Amino acid sequence: MADALQVLSQSGVRPTPQRIAVVDFVLSTDAHPTAEEVLQYVRATCPTISRATVYNTLNVLVSKGLLRTQLLREGTIVFDPKVEAHHHFVDDETGRIYDIPWDAVTIKGEDSVEGFTVREYQVVMRGRVAGRRKRMKK
C-alpha cells in the first residue's frame, strides 16, 4: 500500500498530520468503517483531531476517488477503500460487511434492462458467515 503522504500529495491534497492519520487507517482497512469509527480509531494516534476534520477529510478522499461510500448500514454511511467494482455481503447478526470479489458471482442481463442505462451495479447479499450457528432466541 502506498504510504499516506504520497497518496495525498499525488492527489493534490496538502498532507497534514490529521489527514495522514485518517488516510493511514481508512485506506488500509477492510472493515468498512463509519466516520465515527474512523474518528475513534484515529484519535489513538492523533488525539486532538476533531470530528469536523475527519468528516472533511473523508469527503475529500471520496471526491478524489480514493474512497467510496456505500449504503449498507441503517442510519450511517460506511467508507470503502476498494474502489474497483465488487460486491458486498452483510452479516445479519453482526452487521459486519465483507467484500466479495467481482467474479465470485456472474450476472447476465444487468446492462440491458429495458429502458435503463446501467453505469454500475453490485450484488448486495445478506445472511450469516458460515460455521456460526443461529443465535439463540434471547
Added chain:
Amino acid sequence: MADALQVLSQSGVRPTPQRIAVVDFVLSTDAHPTAEEVLQYVRATCPTISRATVYNTLNVLVSKGLLRTQLLREGTIVFDPKVEAHHHFVDDETGRIYDIPWDAVTIKGEDSVEGFTVREYQVVMRGRVAGRRKRMKK
C-alpha cells in the same frame, strides 16, 4: 390490492383512521417513499396525523412483513411494499428508484460464495433511465 382495513385487521393491527391512511398510500405506491414523504402525502387526507404516528405505523408494517425498508438513498430509509425478491435501479440524477423484476437478471454463484450462507440478495444498479441525455455541466 386488498383494502387497507382488511390488511390491518388480518395482521392483528387495530385499523385506526391514521393507519388506514398510511396503508392506503404506502402499500399501493411504487415510488419508494421516505417516512417524510409518506407524512406529506397522508396529511392531504388526514391533516392532523403526526410524524410520530407515521413512523410508528411504518415500523409496525415492517414488523408485520407488509413493507420492507431499503438502503438506497443517503441519509434516509425508503419503504417498499413489494416484499418479494426483486432488484433495484437508482437514477443518478433524480434519485428515483425503480423496481427491476427478479428475472430481468440472472445470477450464478451467489449462494455458494465461500464461507457465507446467503439468506437473500439483490442487485443494486445505478445509472440513467434511457432516453434522457446527460445533464449539462452546470
Added chain:
DNA sequence: GTTCGTGCAAACGGTTTGCAACAAT
C-alpha cells in the same frame, strides 16, 4: 498577508422516545 486547514460549537435532518390526553375493549 492571503489562502488553506483545524477545532469547536451550533445547526440541521431523519428518527426515536417520553408523556399526557384519549379511545377501545
Added chain:
DNA sequence: ATTGTTGCAAACCGTTTGCACGAAC
C-alpha cells in the same frame, strides 16, 4: 380499569456548517 393509540415536544444521532485561530505558502 386496563390496554392501546395519538400528537406533541424533546431527545438523539450522524452529518454539515460557521467561524475564529493558526499554519503554510
